[in-house]
Structures are given as C-alpha cells and as structure tokens.
Amino acid sequence: MASRQNKTDFSLLATHIGRNVLIVEDEFVVANDLEIILEKAEYQVTGIASSVQEAVELIATQKPDVVLLDIVLQGQQTGIDLAAQLSMMSIPFIYLSANSNQSIVEAAKATHPYGFLVKPFREKDVLITLQMALYRHAHSVETYLRKEQTLQIALSDTFSLSGEWKQKFLQAAQLFQTFIPFDFLLAGIITDQEAYPLSGFFRIGFEEYQCIGMSELSQMSGFSLEKINALLASYPHMAAGLYNGDAFRALSQSCSFTQLLAKTFRLESNLILPLQLTQRGIFIFSFFSRQAHVFSSGHLSLLEHLKNPLTLTLDRLLAFEQIEKLKEKLEQENHYLQEQVKTSANFEEMVGASHSLRSVFDQVTQVACTDTSVLILGESGTGKELIARSIHNLSSRKSKLLVKVNCAALPAHLIESELFGHEKGAFTGAIDKRIGKFELAHQGSIFLDEIGEMPLELQAKLLRVLQEKEIERLGGRGPIKTDVRIIAATNRNLEKEVAEGRFRLDLYYRLNVFPIALPALRDRSEDIPLLASFFAQKLCKKIGKQFYGITEKAMGELLHYQWPGNIRELENIIEQAVIINDGQSPLDLGRPLINKISIPEQGILPAFGAPKTLSDVKLLQQETEREYILSVLKKTNGRIRGKNGAVELLNLKPTTLESRMEKLGIRKVDI
Numbered sequence: 216m217a218s219r220q221n222k223t224d225f226s227l228l229a230t231h232i233g234r235n236v237l238i239v240e241d242e243f244v245v246a247n248d249l250e251i252i253l254e255k256a257e258y259q260v261t262g263i264a265s266s267v268q269e270a271v272e273l274i275a276t277q278k279p280d281v282v283l284l285d286i287v288l289q290g291q292q293t294g295i296d297l298a299a300q301l302s303m304m305s306i307p308f309i310y311l312s313a314n315s316n317q318s319i320v321e322a323a324k325a326t327h328p329y330g331f332l333v334k335p336f337r338e339k340d341v342l343i344t345l346q347m348a349l350y351r352h353a354h355s356v357e358t359y360l361r362k363e364q365t366l367q368i369a370l371s372d373t374f375s376l377s378g379e380w381k382q383k384f385l386q387a388a389q390l391f392q393t394f395i396p397f398d399f400l401l402a403g404i405i406t407d408q409e410a411y412p413l414s415g416f417f418r419i420g421f422e423e424y425q426c427i428g429m430s431e432l433s434q435m436s437g438f439s440l441e442k443i444n445a446l447l448a449s450y451p452h453m454a455a456g457l458y459n460g461d462a463f464r465a466l467s468q469s470c471s472f473t474q475l476l477a478k479t480f481r482l483e484s485n486l487i488l489p490l491q492l493t494q495r496g497i498f499i500f501s502f503f504s505r506q507a508h509v510f511s512s513g514h515l516s517l518l519e520h521l522k523n524p525l526t527l528t529l530d531r532l533l534a535f536e537q538i539e540k541l542k543e544k545l546e547q548e549n550h551y552l553q554e555q556v557k558t559s560a561n562f563e564e565m566v567g568a569s570h571s572l573r574s575v576f577d578q579v580t581q582v583a584c585t586d587t588s589v590l591i592l593g594e595s596g597t598g599k600e601l602i603a604r605s606i607h608n609l610s611s612r613k614s615k616l617l618v619k620v621n622c623a624a625l626p627a628h629l630i631e632s633e634l635f636g637h638e639k640g641a642f643t644g645a646i647d648k649r650i651g652k653f654e655l656a657h658q659g660s661i662f663l664d665e666i667g668e669m670p671l672e673l674q675a676k677l678l679r680v681l682q683e684k685e686i687e688r689l690g691g692r693g694p695i696k697t698d699v700r701i702i703a704a705t706n707r708n709l710e711k712e713v714a715e716g717r718f719r720l721d722l723y724y725r726l727n728v729f730p731i732a733l734p735a736l737r738d739r740s741e742d743i744p745l746l747a748s749f750f751a752q753k754l755c756k757k758i759g760k761q762f763y764g765i766t767e768k769a770m771g772e773l774l775h776y777q778w779p780g781n782i783r784e785l786e787n788i789i790e791q792a793v794i795i796n797d798g799q800s801p802l803d804l805g806r807p808l809i810n811k812i813s814i815p816e817q818g819i820l821p822a823f824g825a826p827k828t829l830s831d832v833k834l835l836q837q838e839t840e841r842e843y844i845l846s847v848l849k850k851t852n853g854r855i856r857g858k859n860g861a862v863e864l865l866n867l868k869p870t871t872l873e874s875r876m877e878k879l880g881i882r883k884v885d886i
C-alpha cells in the first residue's frame with residue numbers, strides 16, 4: 216500500500232516532465248535492480264551502459280531526460296568525465312557511488328550534479344532524488360527560456376526604437392552583456408557598409424561602452440583604413456562558432472582581421488553569430504573576451520535561438536528604413552517635378568535649320584547614348600538648358616530624373632547641402648534631414664547650370680564626386696555611392712577662368728570631356744525667321760489670337776538686330792508683339808530694336824555691358840517697361856481706357872496703368 220501511495224505522488228510530480236532514464240553502471244546486479252525499480256515506477260529505461268563510451272553511443276541514438284551515473288566504470292574514463300559532456304548537452308545526472316570519501320565528493324560537486332546517492336540505496340531514495348532532479352532541471356530550463364524570451368523581446372524593441380543606430384547598438388550591447396560576458400562586440404553589416412557599418416563596442420565600464428568605427432580602429436591599430444577593409448574581406452562570417460583558447464589562437468592565425476582585433480584589444484576568445492539578411496547581406500554579432508575560456512556551448516546555443524528572431528527584426532528594420540528613404544526621395548522628386556513642369560521643354564521643340572545648329576544636334580545624338588560628361592558652352596539664352604534636356608531625354612537614363620542645379624542662384628553656404636544633402640542638425644538651421652540633388656539624380660542626370668560660378672572650395676568636392684562616384688552628406692555617417700551623369704553649362708570662358716585662378720584646371724578637364732558650343736543667335740541669322748514664326752504661333756495659340764504672319768518691316772528689324780540676349784530675348788520681343796497685335800493683321804514689333812550694346816568677342820562671355828548689380832537690373836527693367844508702355848500708348852493714340860485703349864491691350868486695370876505711368880515718368884507729351 217505504502218509503495219502504491221509513493222508511486223502516485225511521484226507520478227504527480229512528474230507531470231509534463233520527461234521519463235527517459237539512462238543507467239550508466241558497470242555492476243550488472245545494481246543496474247538490473249535499478250531497471251526494475253524504475254520500470255515499476257513507470258519510467259522508460261533507454262539503456263544500460265557499463266562504460267563512458269557505451270553511454271555516449273546510447274545518448275547519440277536516444278537522448279535521455281536524466282542519467283543515473285556510477286563513478287567508477289569499465290574503461291579508462293569515469294562517471295566524472297562523462298558528467299562534463301552531459302552538462303554540455305544540458306542533460307541532468309545523479310551520481311550513484313559506493314565510495315563517498317571527501318575527494319570523490321569534491322570532484323563530483325565540481326560537475327554540478329542533481330544528486331548523489333550512496334550505495335546501497337533504498338528504492339524510495341532513488342525515486343525521490345530522480346523526481347527532484349527532473350523537476351529542478353525542467354524548472355531551470357523554463358526559467359532560462361523565459362529569460363531568453365525576455366531578451367528576444369527587449370532586443371527587438373531596442374532595434375525598433377527610432378533614433379541613431381549607434382544608440383540602438385549600445386543598448387543592445389548592454390542587453391547581451393547579462394547573458395554573454397564580453398569585452399568587445401563587433402556588430403554590423405559586413406557586406407553593405409551603407410546601412411549599418413561594422414562597428415566595435417568596447418566595454419570600458421560597468422554599463423559603459425566606447426563605440427569604435429573602422430576609422431577609430433585604424434587610428435588605434437596603426438593600420439590604414441584601406442588595409443583594414445582589405446583584411447575584413449577574410450573575416451569568417453558564414454557560420455556561428457565558438458573559439459576559446461587554442462581554437463581562438465588558430466582562428467587569429469587564419470584570419471588577419473581577428474588577429475588585428477586580438478592584438479589591439481588583447482582578446483582571447485570569440486563567439487560569432489552571423490545573420491543572413493534577406494537583402495542587405497550578412498549582419499554579424501561577434502563577441503570577444505579577454506579571458507581564454509569564457510564562452511560555452513550554452514552561449515552559442517542562446518545565439519542560435521536568437522538567430523531567427525534577430526534576423527527578422529533586422530530585416531524588418533532595414534525594410535522600414537528603406538521605405539522611409541524612398542518616401543523622402545519621392546516627396547522631394549514630387550516637389551522637384553512640380554518645379555520642373557513649369558520650365559520643361561522638349562527636344563522636338565528645338566527649332567533651327569542652320570548648319571551650326573544642325574552640327575550641334577549631331578553632337579547631341581552622338582554623345583547622348585554614352586555616360587560621358589558633357590560641357591555646354593554658349594552665351595545666355597542660346598538654349599543650353601534645352602540641349603541638356605535633349606541629351607538626357609535621348610539617353611538610357613531618360614526614365615529617371617534630370618535634376619537641375621543653378622550654381623549661380625544658390626547662396627554659397629547652401630550649395631553644398633543642396634548638392635550633397637545634410638543630416639538633421641548638421642548645421643544651424645538643419646532642422647530636418649535632406650537628401651541632396653546628387654542623390655536625387657541617382658541613375659539619372661544632373662544639370663549643373665552656370666558651373667563657372669561655383670565657389671572654388673566646392674569645386675574640389677565636385678571633383679571628388681566625379682572621381683570617386685560617391686557623395687557624403689553634411690554631418691553624414693559615410694560616403695554614399697551615386698551613379699549620376701553630369702551635364703554642365705556655362706556662359707563664361709572657362710579657360711580664362713582657369714587662367715585667372717577662379718576655376719580648377721583638374722575639374723575643367725573632368726568636365727570638358729565632350730564640349731558642345733552653342734552658336735549665338737546673331738551667328739545663325741537664317742534661323743531667326745523660323746524661330747520668330749515658331750514663337751509667334753505658339754503664343755498666339757496660347758492667348759487665342761489668329762496669326763497672320765510677321766510684317767516685312769518687323770522681320771527686317773529682327774534680322775538686323777544683334778541679339779545680345781539670344782533666343783530668350785527673341786521670344787520676349789515676339790511675346791510683346793503678339794500682345795499688342797489686334798488679332799487681325801500681321802505682327803509688328805512693340806518697340807524698335809536698337810543695337811546699342813557692343814557684342815562680346817567670340818569666346819569671351821559675357822562681358823557685353825550686362826547688368827552687374829541688382830540696381831543695374833532694376834534700371835534696365837524700368838527702361839524696357841517704359842519703352843513698352845509708350846509703344847502701346849502710341850499704338851492707341853494715347854487712349855488709356857475703353858475699347859481699344861492701352862489697358863485692354865496690356866490687360867491691366869486703368870488705375871494700375873496710370874500709377875505705373877506716373878512711376879516711370881510717362882507724360883502725354885512723350886506719346
């Protein structure tokens with residue numbers, strides 16, 4: 216009855232706990248006795264081994280939940296030798312021994328057994344010790360698993376936090392430290408330095424780490440950055456591994472990067488967990504210690520358990536960051552396209568039949584399909600932007616953006632951030648992160664208009680972009696690869712700029728790979744009638760007027776004018792003519808075209824009395840406006856209001872026109 220009572224108690228204790236027992240005992244009688252006791256108590260005996268070797272073989276075929284282990288066995292090895300292997304495999308064991316002298320007990324204690332039974336033992340003692348061992352083991356495994364799960368969640372939360380990647384890794388390092396005692400952690404993406412560059416976290420205090428990037432490592436080790444990057448190529452990152460003592464020394468021998476770290480930080484052991492990410496290559500967590508035997512198979516199996524959840528977390532994080540980047544780029548592209556629609560023009564809209572323009576078209580067709588940098592030279596208003604657009608539209612990059620940068624219109628202190636972008640807080644006023652025009656133009660083209668105006672210090676940076684094909688955001692964490700075709704334009708004589716020290720010779724050579732010189736309009740006067748009719752028809756259509764051609768007198772004037780403002784000026788003159796035209800007769804010019812300004816010598820641009828200061832520009836504007844209003848008033852015989860009055864032609868309110876006239880000093884006698 217007593218034994219039945221005992222049996223029930225034990226099975227209660229054993230609920231949810233495994234019942235497979237291996238007996239390691241070389242005395243047949245004792246082993247047999249144990250088997251009977253265990254089977255009576257509804258345990259499964261997975262086998263009886265009389266030596267360590269036999270035990271190892273049996274464990275390989277079926278892993279027991281617990282081992283009853285005699286100390287003195289057949290063969291060279293003892294139960295104490297087997298205990299170390301059982302601990303590695305996380306199998307609990309109970310010693311059975313006739314010998315309980317102090318030295319044996321001490322040796323047994325060092326192996327952390329779950330019990331020690333002295334022979335001869337009572338059935339009841341065996342069963343109670345067995346149940347206690349199984350219960351304690353199950354409980355400790357559960358506690359460990361719970362801790363492991365907490366670590367998993369904490370790591371996932373840490374990586375999902377918004378903020379700097381270094382901060383996230385520092386926090387992750389602290390979380391790992393409670394499970395894996397390390398002195399140096401190497402973490403990051405080995406194969407793609409852009410997202411999470413490989414960095415070291417060196418423990419310098421209780422919860423304090425120093426972040427060591429590859430350039431700091433270069434300073435500390437005395438190796439150049441290039442050399443370090445070359446050594447990294449040999450880093451073992453394909454499989455998880457544990458390298459203590461001799462194994463670590465062997466690893467250092469075969470891997471120069473490990474050797475470099477070992478020497479620089481006096482490291483003696485290493486535990487590696489590589490994670491194969493879906494898109495960005497291999498992310499590595501590599502823990503190092505200054506002690507030779509600190510890492511165990513338990514640490515390695517913890518990392519193995521974390522492998523999948525960590526890979527998922529990092530994949531998710533990188534995908535999220537990529538989406539954020541794309542979103543940011545799309546927003547800027549959208550903003551940029553809205554600007555561009557207003558100024559865009561197509562290759563088909565290029566009018567001209569002159570020999571000089573046709574040879575420009577030939578050059579455009581030749582160079583467009585290559586990736587060669589193009590330098591477009593020509594006076595202001597000759598169509599440089601149209602040519603840049605044609606080159607882009609005829610190239611294989613046409614489905615991507617052509618990003619325009621007007622180097623003359625940007626304040627010097629903003630050009631760099633405009634071109635290369637900046638990180639949040641990179642300088643006062645950088646409230647948000649911003650991607651630069653080079654990044655925006657990735658896989659497309661960039662049109663650097665008025666390149667001759669670019670400040671010298673920026674010319675050096677541009678040269679680097681052209682040479683290295685990578686840019687660096689202001690306050691950024693490293694270079695970013697870009698694939699951009701450069702199309703530059705200038706109305707300056709760059710050779711003269713170089714000679715006078717305002718333009719770098721090396722940059723000039725880089726840009727001047729394929730120069731295209733646009734002829735001034737006065738040098739291709741055969742195109743003037745074509746262009747004039749083209750603009751007139753376009754504008755008439757736009758404002759809904761019939762086009763009856765251009766008067767002979769007007770055309771004569773157009774042909775004899777020197778066109779300092781080139782096609783842009785011609786377009787403006789025709790616009791004025793269309794506005795004042797009554798819609799029933801051929802176009803006449805709104806004002807006489809007088810060649811009052813001298814034309815620059817060929818190639819020396821644009822020294823022709825062009826306005827230099829803002830007040831010059833204003834004066835010129837006022838003069839033009841005055842002449843224009845006067846010509847309209849003359850046409851209406853001084854009539855301002857009413858049908859066929861100047862306000863109708865100018866599409867202005869009478870009060871506005873009167874106040875403009877007053878401001879410009881236009882009196883009745885002038886008309």
Ligand SMILES: Nc1ncnc2c1ncn2[C@@H]1O[C@H](COP(=O)(O)OP(=O)(O)OP(=O)(O)O)[C@@H](O)[C@H]1O
Pocket residue numbers: 560564565566567593594595596597598599600601602664706782783786
């Ligand atoms: N061959 C052409 N046919 C029709 N329109 C043209 C032609 N060339 C230029 N244009 C028009 O003339 C104007 C000035 O051209 P564009 O802006 O390309 O000149 P640019 O040389 O880049 O001037 P800037 O040096 O001042 O920037 C634009 O409105 C453009 O559409």
